[in-house]
Structures are given as structure tokens and as C-alpha cells.
Amino acid sequence: MTDITPFWLAGEPTFGEGSLDVHSPYSGDLVGRVSLATSEQIEQAIAAADAVQAELLGLPAHVRAKALDHISARIAERAEEFAALITAENGKPLMWSKGEVSRAVSTFRWAAEEARRWSGELQRLDTDPNATGRLGITRRFPRGPVLGIAPFNFPLNLVAHKVAPAIAVGTPVLIKPASATPLTALLLAEIVAETELPKASLSVLPIRGGQMDAVNTDSRLPVISLTGSDEVGDRIRQAAPQKQVILELGGDAAVMVEPDWPDLKAAAERIALFGNYQAGQSCISVQRVLVHTDVYDAFVPLLTEAVQALRTGDPNDPATQVGPMIDEQNAQRITEWIAEATRAGATLHTGGGRQGTQVEPALLSEVPASTSLGSKEAFAPVMTVIRYSDLDEGFRIVNGSRYGLQAGIFTTKVDVAFRAHRELVVGGVIVGDVPSFRADQMPYGGWKASGTGREGVASAMVDLTDERILVLTGLAL
Template sequence: MDMITPEPRPAWIAGRPEQGASTLTVRHPYDGSEVATVAVPGPEQVERAVAAAVSVAKEFRRSPAHTRANALEHVSRRLAERAEEIAEVITAENGKPLKWAAAEVNRAVSVFRIAAEEARRFSGDLQRLDSDPSGEGRLAITRRIPRGPVLGIAPFNFPLNLVAHKVAPSLAVGAPIIIKPAPRTPLSALILGEILAETDLPEGAFSVLPLGNEETAALVADPRLPVVSFTGSGPVGWSLADAAPRKHVVLELGGNAAAVVLRDWPDPEGAAQRIATFGNYQAGQSCIAVQRVIVEREVADELLPALLEAVQAQRTGDPYDTTVDVGPVVDEAAAERI
């Protein structure tokens, strides 16, 4: 599949496409071929994106729920309509097998649909106060107000859905968001920017900025972005929290997922198949991939050969082949580290 375009894919600055001060090249992890070039915004463009998010924050948080819900529903529909195209882009930039890329798009469709539903429900709480005599006849109303613009830093392993996990809730509650996609996999986030630009969201409600580490660190430190949402490795996540002690920092870090097989489980071969699949389906590059298996001794002798057979049956190769189960890791550096 030829993903190359004549000029760099634009970044999204306050909801508008712009070429950048420089470019980065996205390569297909399977064979190293060039997939596309992407615009990298310069300092002036980054400043405009932040300033726009700050300037629209009060207006956006006061916007009617139906406006935000309609925008999110539009994104959900358009992701579904472009599902095949977007799945191919995910495979091109990330290397995951096409069948898993398609599953990721479907998950993102659901994320935006659910966020649209929550936009209509998001309000507050009614609390009775007559637990004390002085509170008889009184009620307390708690309202929920967005903290302000969000900086979302996304990883490479789910380049669409983990961006969706940050964008959809932020827009649902009326918080502008600046997304910094992983530099190895920015294309899915940029397509999401295209779709968001089709909505009636106000200018400044979103930006998609493919940036390097130094520029990202400056955004983490910027006091105008009071919320930082990061998904990625533990060391990087905790360093971000340390760098922004007065901000609300939301971290989704690495896992140590265990599968437990007990002697009363009726289908040990089925358990072996699921463990083999979900220990390898993302080439192991997932915080919820199976990393250890705990087995009761009584069934260990039965499970082990079934698990070995199931792992050996996992097909590797070109991720565009729909029969392939396990694609490449994201780049050569990751392979060397492993």
C-alpha cells in the first residue's frame, strides 16, 4: 500500500491544518519503507495552539451539552465510515497486524460514542444535608467544572485508540485538548484531527502537534495547561509527574498482567490459546499483554504443551496479511532492546 503523499501531512493548530517548521519521516516497521512525512510545528505555532486553547476554555466549558455530544457522535460515525482506511494507516505506522488495527478502530468508534452519551449526562450530584438537624430541609448541589486545557501525550502502541481515550472525554466535558502523538506513529492522530475539523467545535478546542521531547517538556511545564494526561512507560510518566507537581497529572503506565489458570477451568486448551494470543498480539507492546502465567500444579502438565503448541501456531510476517497474528515491534531500537 502506498501511503506516500507529495507534501508533509499537516499538523492541526487550533483546529486548522498547517505545514510545520520541519518534518519527520514515518517508516513502516515491517520493512523500513517510508510511509509519509509529517509537519512538525515550530515554536510560534505551538504558542498559538496553547493560546487558542486558553482563550476558548471558558466559552467551551459553557457550551451546550448537545453541541459537544453532536461533535463526538460525528467523530464516531466518521471513524466507522473510514475504518478500513484508518486500519491500514495504523498498520503502516505501527506494524500491528491489520486484523488488530481494525479492532482498534472499532474500539475508538465506541469510545467517541460513549463520550457523546456522557456529554449529555455529565453534570454533578445532589446531596441531602438533613443528616444533621441543622441541615433539615436543605440540599447541596455539586457541579463539575473542567479544570482547563488538557495536554494529552499518547504512545505508539495504540496510535488511534489511546489518543481517543484522551480526546473524547476532554471534549465531552468541555475542556480544550492539545494532543502530542508519539513521533513514530502520528498519522492516526492527524486523521482524527481531520475528522474533528469537520465538526462545529470552536477554534482552539483541539490541536494535534507532532513534537519532540524538548518541546513536549516545555508544554508539560506550561502553567496554562493545568491537566497532563500521559500513557507510556513508568520512568517517563513519573518524571512528568515530578516536573509538574502543581498540575493534575493522569498516568497510565506499564503493567505486569498475569493470567491465572485453576484446576477447575473446563477448557485448558482454550486458556492456552487465549494466553498465547494475548501475550503476543501486539508483539508484546501492550501494558495489558500477558506477561506471566500462574497455574495450579494439578493442571500444569496439561496446560504447558497446549500453550507451547498455541504459541508456535502464532503466525508472524507481513502485518498486511490478514492471516498474520504477530507483526514486528515498532522499530529496530525496540528489537535491539528486547
């Protein structure tokens, strides 16, 4: 019988009532069994976070930074274990799991560095006569304990982006991991428990869906940080309008290919890979490929060939580039969307077949906007190709989406890059590459239905805190 993995309640491994089975999306094999928290234990975790606020905030910066450095180092030491676990419960190929672990190492390292320089600002107030001798010191303080709700697609690094900034600013955090992928977050909690932080600094609780409404609205958790769907984000925002709600939501990321780009084959290969990495289950995987009419006829065959060349299959094979989707329900959904698009007149250039949770990477063109694939986030290994005639039309198409997370543009022209930065209504514009690029220290987040607030350690630290000014009087400035 498979052992049951405990959750972490206020820094202690704990068992609740009932359990959750975690299965491999690829093989269906049982990966692990996780204990579920009771309502009473959830209350204990929230109360503990509330009670430990002052102690955690009072820790010197070097203590918080040391803890973050320790977490970063221990993830690096156990990198193979983390990568294997991510692949087992998430299904992403090992090559991507290893990359996620490396990013988590960096995320906690960045947080340690930010914790050391989290100092505030000085402001002279004697610019007016009535403030002679006065100096303002503005510092940021935590709004209160954080509820972090994590998705399945990056079960380590997106948990890290909630835990690391919270520790850096000195506030406790309660993590609700995705039901499909709780094991990685629980392993991370084990490492956090090794530090000298107060035990109640972190709880990681697998929670039944029906219990979340009460958690979301609990006033002792004044900050909610969700990475997930825009539907869930809307529900949380409506249920807790008085809270600081940070939402990293969906996207149908677009990339533009301008005629000045010198290597169309390399661009096609890059787009093909990052339209299908994580089986397309990334908010910034390429979904819409906009190609200038001058290079469209040359580019589409190159992109088709690059998609066909991707290695699919067993995620434990180091050569596999595209693994399974998270479950069969979503795999079936996307094949139905592809069928709907082709019935409506779209051209299927390649892919679209399905075997269980494995979906063959698909590329379509002339997809009507009235179809699901033409109007919604696919979150699957599928891309659509769109022809545009000039920048005005291209930018108009990119901005025509209800989402606005990141966009990419393959161009060598600096003026085009700056115009894209000004006119594309997205949180980030990536020049010379796909929109899927993300460095973990950079501000990351969306406009429109793609969310509010920013990740990236320093940016998240701002979102978790608020300003408080101290005015000193009678100084010889």
C-alpha cells in the same frame, strides 16, 4: 517526493519548520512525512486552548454530544482508511488495526452518551437543624485545558481516550502523538475539525522531544494525561507536581490457570494469542503465565504448541496474528533479554529468533527474577511460565511485581474470583480470560508503578474535572 502532512493548530491545518519521516516498522518503507511545530506555534496552540475554555464550557450538552456522535460516525465511515494507516505506521496486523478502529468508534459513542447525562448530584443539607431549607447541588467542572501525550501502540484509540472525555466535559485538549505514529492522530484531528466545536478545542502537534519540558510545565495546561512508560511518567510527575497528572503506564500482566478450569487447550490458545498480539506491545499483553502445579505438566506443552501455531509476518495479510515490533532497537533488546535469561538457567520452550523487527514469539520457564525478563516489562512477544502450588503462592507471585495494571485468572469458582478481586493489587481482575481484555467504557488503570487515575470515558471525565457545590437557601424541602 512525499507530500508533507500538516499538523492541526487550534483546528487549522498548519505547517511548521522541518519534518518527521514515518516509516513502516515491517518494511522500512516511508509511510509519510509530517510537519513539525515550532516553539512559537506550540505557544499559539496553548494560548488558543487557554482562551477558548469559557466558550467550550458554555456549549450546551447536546452540541458536545452531537460533535462526539459525528466523530464516531465518521471514524466508522473511514474505518478501512484508518485501519490501513494504523498498520502502515505502527506495524500491527490488520486484524488488530480493524479492532482498534471499532473500539475508537465505541469510545466516541460512549463519550456522546456520557456528555448527555453529565448532570451532577443533589444533596439535602437539612439533615441538621442549622441547615434547614438548604439544598446542595454538586457539579463537576474542568480543571482546565488538557495535555494528552499518546503512545505508539494504539495510535487511534488511546488518542480517542484523551480527546473524547475532554470534549464531553467541555475542555480543550492538546495532543502530542507518538513520534513513530503521528499520522493516525492527524487524521482524527481532520474529523474533529468537521464538527461545530470551537476550532481551538483541539490541537494535534508533533513536537520535538526537547520542546516537551516547557509544555509539560506550562501552567495553562493544568491537566496532563500520559499513556507511556513509567520512566516518562515519573519525570512528568516530578517536573509538574502541582498538576493533575493522569498516568497510564506499564505492566507485566499475569494470568493464573487454576486446576478447575475445564478446557486447558482453549485457555492456552487464548493466552498465546494475547501474549503476542500487537507483538506484545500492549501494557496488558500477557507476560507472566502462572500455572497451578496440578495442571502444569499438561498445560505447558499446550501453551508451547499454541505459541508455535501463531501466524507471523506481513501485517497487511489478514491472516497475520503477530507483526513486527515498532523498531529494530526494541527487537534487539528483547532478544538480548531472552539470551540473558537462558544464560542464567531459564528454559526456552520455543521462539526467540529475530529477523529485523520481527521477533519470533517466545515462551520461557524458570526465568530468574534477577534477569531483565524476570523483573521488567517486556513489551514484546515473549511470555514466562511459572509454577505455583496454591492460591496463596500464586497471589504472592502476581503481587510481587512493581506493576499492577490488570491480571487474569482462569477459574470457575466464584469464591476464588472474589478473593482474587480482594487480594490482587491491580486495577482490574479478569475472570475466565486473559488480563488483556478491556471494554472502553470500564474504569481502566493501574496501581503501584502502573499509574494513577483511570481511563474509560466516564472515569476519565471525573479525572479531568473537580467538584464545585452550589448551596441554595430558604427552600421548602
